[in-house]
Amino acid sequence: MLALSYPHIEKPENQPARLQRLPRVRVAQIVMDYLAYGWSVEEICRQHLYLKPAEAHAAMGYYFDHQEEIDQEINQEWEQVQAGMTQAAQSPFYTRMKAKGLL
Template sequence: MTSRVIYPHIEKAEGESARLQRIPRVRVAQIVMDYLAYGWSVEEMCRQHPYLKRSEAHAAMVYYFDRQDEIDGEIRQEWEQAQQVKSQASPSPFFVRMKARGIL
């Protein structure tokens, strides 16, 4: 018999990112990025993001620790896309002026 783990507060449609049920625009990966980048605890995440309930943040972290490869892959893919866009973008006029003046 196979059992399926249910994560309260999290929904995951086939082929889509895991999200909060109450606030579908918030992905589990976004919550995890705060944990990875800043080392924030669930309590600190909720202080920084007042819309986030402690139970939702805990559920997101449990989902992450159970499916770390999935979420890490999503974060990696998002990072690579951002780097690609950044490399194709023109430098800002501020950067160009500062470089021309020898400041940068």
């Protein structure tokens, strides 16, 4: 079996795939712009000037070869955001502001 290599991408064990040069930037973050806005690699690079085209292309290549993994990461992040919003919605501040008609 041929092992694939993704230049510009690193995948530490039990961690999300990320850019080598910018380890805080996950492949999933780049993919979210593609999925949410339908942006091409060129547009993603125009919107995020810190990205090199080769990095964005490598991230998208990794995504298309590991779509289930990245989609799962995105879904987990979405669920965490939704859970956080639910918890915030139950805060005393939110309750008071809603009762006053300010929300």
